[in-house]
Amino acid sequence: MITVFANPDRFMALSRYLTPILAAAAAALFAWGLPQALVTSPPDYQMGETVRIMYVHVPAAWWALGLYAAMGMASFVSLVWRHVLADVAARAMAPVGAVLAALCLITGSLWGRPTWGTWWEWDARLTSMLVLFITYIGYLALWAAIEDAQRAARLAAILCLVGLINLPIIRFSVDWWYTLHQPASVLRLGGSAIDPAMLSPLLIMAGAFACAAASITLLGMRSLIHRRQALAAELRLARSAP
Amino acid sequence: MRKRNQRLIVIAVALGLLSLAAGLTLFGLRGNVQYFQSPSEIDAKARAGQMVRLGGLVEAGSIARDDAGALIFSVTDGAASKSVRYEGDPPDLFREGQGVVAIGRYQPGAVFEADQILARHDETYMPREAKEALERSGLWKGPQS
Numbered sequence A: 001m002i003t004v005f006a007n008p009d010r011f012m013a014l015s016r017y018l019t020p021i022l023a024a025a026a027a028a029l030f031a032w033g034l035p036q037a038l039v040t041s042p043p044d045y046q047m048g049e050t051v052r053i054m055y056v057h058v059p060a061a062w063w064a065l066g067l068y069a070a071m072g073m074a075s076f077v078s079l080v081w082r083h084v085l086a087d088v089a090a091r092a093m094a095p096v097g098a099v100l101a102a103l104c105l106i107t108g109s110l111w112g113r114p115t116w117g118t119w120w121e122w123d124a125r126l127t128s129m130l131v132l133f134i135t136y137i138g139y140l141a142l143w144a145a146i147e148d149a150q151r152a153a154r155l156a157a158i159l160c161l162v163g164l165i166n167l168p169i170i171r172f173s174v175d176w177w178y179t180l181h182q183p184a185s186v187l188r189l190g191g192s193a194i195d196p197a198m199l200s201p202l203l204i205m206a207g208a209f210a211c212a213a214a215s216i217t218l219l220g221m222r223s224l225i226h227r228r229q230a231l232a233a234e235l236r237l238a239r240s241a242p
Numbered sequence B: 001m002r003k004r005n006q007r008l009i010v011i012a013v014a015l016g017l018l019s020l021a022a023g024l025t026l027f028g029l030r031g032n033v034q035y036f037q038s039p040s041e042i043d044a045k046a047r048a049g050q051m052v053r054l055g056g057l058v059e060a061g062s063i064a065r066d067d068a069g070a071l072i073f074s075v076t077d078g079a080a081s082k083s084v085r086y087e088g089d090p091p092d093l094f095r096e097g098q099g100v101v102a103i104g105r106y107q108p109g110a111v112f113e114a115d116q117i118l119a120r121h122d123e124t125y126m127p128r129e130a131k132e133a134l135e136r137s138g139l140w141k142g143p144q145s
Helices: A008-040 A049-081 A084-116 A124-145 A149-163 A166-176 A196-240 B002-033 B039-045 B128-136
Strands: B051-058 B071-076 B081-086 B099-105 B112-119
Touching: A008 A049, A008 A084, A008 A196, A049 A084, A049 A124, A049 A149, A049 A166, A049 A196, A049 B002, A084 A124, A084 A149, A084 A196, A084 B112, A124 A149, A124 A166, A149 B002, A166 B002, B039 B051, B039 B081, B051 B081, B071 B099
Parallel strands: B081 B112
Antiparallel strands: B051 B071, B051 B099, B071 B081, B099 B112
8 A cells, every 4th residue: 555655656646636625625724714713703711812822723733743743654654665755755744844833832822921921931731842843843954964865864764753752742741740731622531621612613723724734745745756856857967968 | 575674673672662761751750840839749849948839729719918919819739728929910810719820939838929920721611601601500610700
């Protein structure tokens, strides 16, 4: 099954259509979810209107973690089976995940000020999320620092796998330790603690973020593959020249 | 094929060892990663003059102002409670039954003098009407506002 998807030609043929379809789906979901999230959904009984930050903060956090998990899988495939497409996938996901992690940290800070009374505290959840952002940046820096693509791919994949350890720490930090951040609201034992009137716009926004992230990732993969093809063609030309 | 299996084993073993190392590190750090200490444990854990964060719920009926106008309230974890004094205005979410973290220098026995008060909020999100409906039906278990 892996070999079917690992064929770059087949990937290019498929992603050519999938990329704009996902982009259109993201646009439709944002058009549906944003008015609900920012205007028509009810204010929270405690926080009031500030709760609207959640509709950006939570999807950004979910997919910053989700993309990193996907990068971990791609890195694993790359290390064991040495598939170029796995390297390309992991490399293309990294900037998207980094932006989402940054968005999560920034919106969290803006939300923390009016609710908790502080922009930043070194509690386990906030700190582990910052570590995820730094890991993304480190991963991208490693790719940029090593010229040989194969070597860069291998080292970046190892760094990515090491960073995977952080994902359960982020997820369970609020359960393992006393933190300023509250425990999980949606994925928790006993069901969601968010009122349905707030949960449905949140899930629509999460869907919109997912489609947008997937579309941008595919776009990034396509451009990385084009670049590899251009480099290969250049090499061939240089070799065939007298 | 053989080489691929070899790589698979090496990576699996490396990840296993790494998880073990991370697990042991976290286990060793467990006391230090706590963002705050509860009223039950603070007297045993904190030294005089040490900067600490005291966390718990604002005890119902404990909020008052003293003669100097400073805020007085108790932080409780259900088992023990501790008096806190704070000069200044607390954050908007500060209220009875709500999570709170008081930051200041620990002095044994005495009232905890906080330099900063942070409010926590729980994982429940709902519109005001839903909360009022729960209160009317007597099912409300959250903080009073």
